[in-house]
Amino acid sequence: RWGRRQRALLWAVLLAAWEAAWGQLRYSVPEEMPKGSFVGDVAKDLGLQLPALSDRGVRVVSEGRTQYFALHGKTGHLVTAERIDREQLCESVQQCVLRCELVVEGEMKFYGIEVELMDINDNAPSFREAEIELRMSETTAPGTRFPLARAHDADLGRNSLQSYELSGDEHFSLAVQAGPGGDQRPELVLAKALDREEAAFHELVLRASDGGDPARTGTARIRVTVLDANDNAPVFSQAEYTVRVPEDVPVGSVLVTVTATDADEGLYGDMKYSYETVSVKASKIFHLDAETGAITLMRNLDFEESNSYELEVQVRDSGDLSDIAKVVITVTDVNDNVPEISVRSALSEISEDAPSGTVVALLHVQDRDSGANGEVRCSLDGELPFQLEKSFEDYYRVVTAKELDREQVSEYNVTVRAADGGSPALQSSAVLALRVLDVNDNAPVFAEERYSARLAENNAAGALVLTVRATDADWGQNARVRYRLSEGRVRGAPLSSYVSVQAETGALYALRSFDYEQVRELALWVRAEDGGAPALSSNVSVRLLIVDENDNAPQVLYPPAAVAAASAAWRAGGWSGVELAPRSSEPGALVLTRWLVLAVAAVSCLFVAFLLLLLALRLRRWRREQLLAAESGALRGVPVSHFVGIDGVRAFLQSYSHEVSLTADSRKSQLRFSAASCCDTLPARPAPDEPAPLLGDE
Template sequence: MSAAGRRWGRRQRALLWGVLLAAWEAARGQLRYSVPEEMPKGSFVGDVAKDLGLQLPALSHGGVRILDKGRTQYFALHGKTGHLVTAERIDREQLCRLVEKCVLRCELIVEGEMQVYGIDVEIMDVNDNAPSFRQAEKDLRLSETTAPGSRFPLAEAHDPDSGRNSLRSYELSGDEHFSLAVQAGPGGDQRPELVLAKALDREEAAFHELVLRASDGGDPARTGTARIRVTVLDANDNAPVFSQAEYTVRVPEDVPVGSVLITVTATDADEGLNGLVKYSMKKETDMASDIFHLDSETGEITLLRILDFEEGDSYELEVQAHDNGALFDTTKVAITVTDINDNAPELTVSSKLNEISEDAPAGAVVALLHVEDRDSGRNGEVRCSLDVGAPFRLEKSYEDYYRVVTARELDREQVSEYNVTVRAADGGSPPLQSSAVLALRVLDVNDNAPVFAQERYSARLAENNAAGALVLTVRASDADWGQNARVRYRLGDVRFFPIVVF
């Protein structure tokens, strides 16, 4: 089978697994699917209509839709088929470069049922990236007195793919003086090291050219290379030594840009150029280089941009101190970011009624709300409330969703319109809050009878009046509205009372 055929088969198996998983998750109000990355826009993800038992007429009339929360929408609901499809091409490495399992979340609302379903879509990796080195060329300076067996860390390759498609192995080509060793890092990553296999002799060879090759586990495998140029120097027999094996610091997320977070210090017992210490990041990720700056001369680590606890609450840097030769020491810098209450609750009206009949029973749903707060701990704990005295109450619906329902029967003749304010406040000190206003009109029902202005009317009438002469005028009013308040009059039985003279 060709490589293209194998990739197609893997994609089909991934889609089949997503369909089988969705069948039993749907009953719990939660759907789970999977789809390979880089699929074209409009690609099938899952049969939402089938999994939830929805009718196609409801879909075509807009009764079922994907909720829009202002974020990028990666999925859409096909109105004719009820299929969940991709709304654009999805790059897993762009969305989930910091996590192993890439899951995108969207929510589907069924208007008629006032029901929300969560949908998790796992983005499966394909081998679309080759391993690459941050530096395509590395200059290494070694003393000719370096003992055989000495090890020197090499730049690690980076492959944004995951699983078997990620980095798998290293190979070194060069000469007999060097070999390659690969160590496992704390996180399971592979760290290549250059091993001096044979003593160096500057007079025999002042330079050595090596090639480090990194390969991933894809089929076919992708590779990347880095060139290593080793310069042989005269003796430098003392390495720099850090004052601490590990540095730790805690900083609030609102620390000003440009602040010095911590300073690392290393000393070298050598003199002159061999004792001059400089600092560098041993393993510098794209994110770390965007946030922190290490001064190579002073060892100060400063902040380049505003921290965001919600984006990252801890960072670990590996700092290397090296002298003018090839000797070095390594330390770890752990930076912990503490949260401040800098995010107000986000209150969104997902669905609502504009009008309701006054004879609606208590407990009738008039709105569906969603609330979330990006802060953590007490700063992210949200409490919702309604206006005091309003005939409505809040009910928890699904996760961070709330329903606004009637607390009792309504009376249009007392209040015909409501502007209900919903407030969301977090637990910070001071608390941050947001609000939304629900405008609701109460529709009339014919629940009031006409009432005469007087219980009894009397009039004096001269005899022999012509037909059609006005006798008296009666008045009645109805508290209802519109057609229900229109009053008509008719006479009942007319009785005459004779006058008896004694």
């Protein structure tokens, strides 16, 4: 059967294992240790490998503004970051525990660490006043007790104040009474009657010692002045004064007034108030008026710093008789502290394909107020794809609520807001800047569904045909678009021998001079491919139409050479027929035919206008000749052949007759000219011996 020691050891091992499993470590270290002193082997206790400490971003975070501990990167030891004074941090607290967290940023984990500061005997007992003045009447009866000022020792346990000693005079002895809290209260006891005539003053030494090894001591000199008789001591109206004040009470306010009465009159009835026992901190916060007993606030109160103060007030008359009363000042909490948000670990970049639930940041939220004023609620501002999850006690995690899309939002400013339960509520916020990293999830998209262009034949080699353009919604290398032609063949030759595309700009160039009579249209595909891995691509169709130009002379298709003789004979009969056709009878040739028809029509109109003008001139001349003949008869000898009549006009028209025969097919269009149309319709100039015709005087 196991003994008690074995069972206690087993419970201790189980407790340590339970705390380690739940991420809690506890160490103890004496106070006043130099900077860098060993506290505990964190790496060993948590099972962390030393080489991975720096890679995982392991660091120690302490509550408050002062960092008392640090992690040694090479050994994994928790060490002190500075000299720690227990009495400064934990005044009047039996167990002084400092808490910190070990944050592993690479794994988004944290471990709680508690370090208990062990007291050492670094403070000697001390009295508030090195010299104590006492006044006693010579009629004071032996055995009368006079409370003395107590010594103060900031240490605890055996290192605190343990005993008092009195030396110097046989008239006095020392008695030590136990207070309500177990503290020692020294009292000066009159052991022998005083005689002012024998000795007006008595010099004593009060020594206070602690229990340290070696022990520390503090002394105070007591000077007793022997006075005439004073048989009534002052008495407080109540033994204990209790007051509750809010922490936001204004400076200068009177918190409480203690009052005492003395039955004596005259000089022995005058009383003075003073502190009997008060801590150094309380003496700087509360002022006691020696005349009125009013306690006034000299500095702002802070509930989070201290919520209660105990004072001992003494009233003393001129005969050096006194009384003591206790004053308890309780500070009530006011919602005067905003919640504090500490970012323990946070990401600055996240991939857009990160799965839902990815941890973005680890936050610690606390409010120094108490009760409802210290209850904190956290939330995220705006409709963002993130959510808060409570991790452990005051820790929260910011995680993704759904998949991200960088093409819609490339950066997020996540505002975490913390509000307490006060009325009105106080709140604070922290902003997490998060950049979304691109993933190649978008293929290039062309600006048009299909492209087409027209290119005149006989173009110069290297001529720009058109430019295709595609855009990619991704970013960086994933958005870099390159173009290339899809493989194909034209008239048995590779497509790449006809056209090429510039990989960076998408410009399509003709590599050779096109001939409409050989290639009239090119249909090809252009592929746009991004720079991702793997790459994404898309295709677009391009149609290139070759435009015909008049680059071929007409050829005589009919009559052939075999029938040339017959054609000549036929021309002798009065008409000749020639069929003209260009090498191409396509739309280009039809356009040429239309222009020829318009030219012939224009010449015909001009010809008709010329005939009408000539006819008008002939008629005008003929009329003038008739008028001259009627008046003078001078024209009777003129030959008739010198005048042009209706028959002459008909002959003129016949001399310029032609026939146009046009069809839709330019190969079958014919233009026939009369063979016997070369005679001059105007009369020949008369011979020199012939008389000139009379045209009249003009």
